Every structure is written in structure tokens, then in C-alpha cells.
Amino acid sequence: MNVYRYGGPGRYGYNPVKRMSPVNTAIIAVNVIVFIIIELIGSTTDTGLMIRWGASYWPLIRYGHEYWRLLTSAFLHFGLEHLFSNMIILAFIGDNLERALGKVQYLIFYLLCAVGSGAVSYGVNMLTGDNVVSAGASGAIFGVAGGILFLIIKNRGVLEDLTFFQIGMFILFTLYQGMRSRGVDNVAHFSGLVIGFCLAALFWNAKNIRGQRRW
Template identity: 40%
Template structure:
């Protein structure tokens, strides 16, 4: 019975639900006090803007920007994708490793976006959970690879199609921070190699 209960609890997406709730709460508060479609308002309240980071040393924006969104459709799209990808990755990795993967990927996305903007001297206000969500897709890709090409009904080919469609959406849609997506995807893939361990079952795991 104990083994069953432990496996049952691990399958619950507590962290995914918590992250979604945090994003919704932040969005609600920011909507009450201002316009989330206003880039200046977003930058003033924690979105990533290269000049504030480089000149002001406000590196905390790499973190806070992950929980901010430009308008209702932005947060709706991201939360649907987070719910879908998050529950699978959290079940595979466990709650703590999932949270580490999510945050690490999101920060990687923000950092890469920041570096590219500085290099091009083309600054823009960046915010959203999409870098971290791309990181979950990257983590899921490694999980599928580690499980010999299939995990929970997801195949290597399906992961490739998912990544291609997400990249295509980013490239074909204006106002999307594709460097943030790429940084998150790479970060999520790499950290999952370190953190993920394929589950091994033996007779002692089976209880009636």
C-alpha cells in the first residue's frame, strides 16, 4: 500500500498547478493596477529589459519576467501549454526536479534573449513563461530518448513534430522572443540529462 500511495502522489501535478496559479495571480494583480499590454508598465514591474539589467544590475528580472504576460491571450496560450507539458514532465521527474528544470530553463531563455539583444543593440521588453515551457518540451525530449524512443505514449517522432510546430509558430508570429524559446529549449534538455533518472521496477516495488 505504501508503494502505491507514493507512486500516486508523484503522479499528481502539484507543482504545475502551483506555477499556473502563480502566473494567474500575478497577471490578475497587474491587470488591476495597469495595462499588461503596455511595455513600459511591464518593464517597470519586473519584465526583462536589457538596459535595466546591464546598467542597473537588475538580474532578478530573469526570474520575475517568467511570471509576467502581455495580455489575456498570451497567458491563456502559455498556461494551456504549461498544463499539457508540465503534468507529463512532473510525473516523470518528480516535483522538486520538475521545479528546478522549469526555473532553470526559464532563466536560460531570458539570459540568451538578453545576450542576443545586447549583441544586436536591439532592445525590447521581454516577458512570459514560454521559455520555461519550451524547456519542458526539451526535458520531455530527453525523457523520451532515455526511455528508448517512447514515454507515456509519446514517441521520438511526435516530440520532433511538437518542437518543429512550436518553432514555426514563434518564427511566423510577430512579437515573439524566439531566442528566449531557444534558450529555454536547450536549457531544459541539458538540465534534464543531469536530473532525470529512468524509473526501474523490481519485485519489492509491487505491493498488493
Template identity: 35%
Template sequence: MKEFSRYKVTYSIIAINSVIYLLSALFSGSIVDMDMHVLVDMGALYGPLTVLKGEWWRLFTAMFLHGGMTHILMNMVSLYIIGRGMEMYFDTKSYLSIYLFSGLLGGLVSLYIHPASVGIGASGAIFGVFGALAGFFIAHRKHLGEHTKAFMKEFTVIIVINLVIGFSIPNVDVSAHVAGTIVGFIGGYLLSKDPKFIGIYSGLMVLLMLAIMAYLPTMYVQTFT
């Protein structure tokens, strides 16, 4: 219980994803691989429905859906490792805002790059958390010194590995990963300087989301007609 109270945001997100995965497994009739039609019905990100039908809520629901056992295990283990570090350096509001905006904007970028694909998973948001930690260490590099250098070396290696994996394996959405990392980095840098900047950060991210959402319908009409 003490462990949960210390890392309550991370464990809560993992629990929510796990419960939703079990529900999708129940509807799919398999615990290993999810039925894509079930995932779309449950709120997966699918361009024609999200953009052309105005079902923008899918940007949020898709963050909690996963395509199979390997997919969710990789994401939840990653979140377990870096999420606890996030809670050591950021307050709850900062963590949640970075996580959500990274996932949402990662989804929007995915809709732009892959208009006809089905998008699911928490990886955009998780990469945002990783980016936020990078922003924290960069913002405090004068005080942290060698710790910053060590983290940035690890950060670079992990990013390169994920890019190689992403370009090598079909269905891995690198665009959402990159977008999530950038959004998280910006939030991590600003909010580690002062948590009161959360209003500025949130406002900028909302404006960016609205701008992309205003542009996408025009692009989709040209693509699908």
C-alpha cells in the same frame, strides 16, 4: 484536491502566473492587453535596466509576466498539458530546477539576441519542460522503444511548428524558446538517469549563467554608447 496533490508543481506555477496576471491587468486597466510600462515596472526583462543597471532579478520576475490574454492562455494551457507529464517522470526538485534554469538561461540568451527589447513570459521555462521530457525519453529509449519514437515525432512536429510561428509573428522570442529547450533537454537527460545529478546540473547551469552575465555588460556598453 487529489488532482492538485498529484500535480502540485504544475498547478502551483499556473496559479502564481494567474495571480500575477490579474495584478498586472489591474494596474494596466485592461484584462486583455497589458501596458508595457506597467510590465517593466513589475519586472519585465529590459536589457538596459537588467544589464547596465544590474537589475538581474528581472530574469526571474519576467518569467511570471505576460503581455495579454492570448499570451498567458497559450502558455498556461501548454504547461497544463506537459507539466503533468513532467511530474509523472521527475521529482519536485528536478522539475523546479529544470523549469527555473530553462527560464533564466532563456532570458539571458534573449538579452544577448534582443538587447533593446522587452522580454516577458514563461515560454522559455515551458519549452525547458518539454525539452526535459525529450531528454527523459532519449535516456530511456532502450526500455521505452516505440513510446520514445512516438514522442520524438511529436516533439519534432511541435518544435518545427513553433519555429515557423516564431519567425512569422513579431515579438515571439524564438531564442528564449530554443535556449530553454536545450537547457531542459540536458537537465531531463541527466536527472532522469539519476536525480542525484541535480547538484552537477545546477552547478553547470549557474556557471553558464555567470559566464553570460559577465560578458553581457561589455557588449551592452558597446551597443548603447
């Protein structure tokens, strides 16, 4: 990740020299810290404990009005493998989007994707009566992938060291693996992807209206 295709200063919203991505790093750190705390007092595979810590469970959201679970569930993970796989992906792709959007906008973008994908998943589970407990950052991560996909399309097929082919293959492969696996919230994945793509389009249009063509 040391070679960049750059479109010119101040055009695409990232600096090829400045590689820092503090917000993405902080998000990963929060996920890891929360995981460690829960493991110290119990187990992240304990469904009851995960509910107490803020996992998404539609009866509590609908009847208990605990809407905050739509956000807190995005910072919880069932087991080390779940955490590790999500954080590795976020570490690889999140920094690209943070540099494109800027720190504050990236944080807003990530949280909106987390809440949005969580809300869609909640709605589907409620309508189907599926009493599952949901947690994980994958909805927000697919939102990040959707945002990158939009920016790559606008940037003629590349964003820093990511190409359309790379992000497209990642999205297709991950969705395919999710559909083949049990216990995966595919609704959150698909909705996160769409939400991220649409949010990136909104951010891009807003910048163009203000005359701030940063990407």
C-alpha cells in the same frame, strides 16, 4: 490521458496511478494571479507597467544590475492570448515532466530553464542593441519540452502518454509559428529547448551515478 505505457515500478520516475502535479499547477496559478493583479491596476499590454513589474529589459539588467528580471519576466504575459496559450501548453506537458523528475527537481528544472533562456535572450538583445521588452513563460516551457524530449529518447520513444512523434511535432510546429510571427522571442524558445534537454541529461546522469534509476 488515461492510458500509459509503463516500464516497471520505480524505473522511470512516474507513477501511473498518481496523476497529481502540484508544482506545475502552482506555477500556472502564479502566472494567472500575477496577470490578474496587473490587469486590475492597469494593463498587461502597458510596456512601462510591465517593466515595473519585472519584465526583461536589457539596459536595466546590465546597467541597473537588476538580474532578478531574468526570473520575474517568466511570470509575466502581454495580454490574455499570450497567457492563455502558454498556460494551456504548460498544463498539457508540464505534469508529465513533474512526475518523471519529482516535485522538487521539477521546480528547480523549471526555474533554471526560465532563468537560462532569459539570460540568453538578454545577452542577444544586449549584443544587437535591440531595445525590446521581453516577458513570458515560453522559454521555460520550451525547456520542459526539451526535457521531455530527452526522457522520451531514453525511454525508447515514449513517456507516459507522450510519444517522440507528438513532442517532436509540437516543438517543430511551435518553433515554425514563432519564426513566422512578429514580437516573438525566438532566441528564448531555442535556448530554452537546448537548456531543458541538457538539464534533463544532467539529472539523468546524476541519478544513474547514485544508482537511482527512477526514469
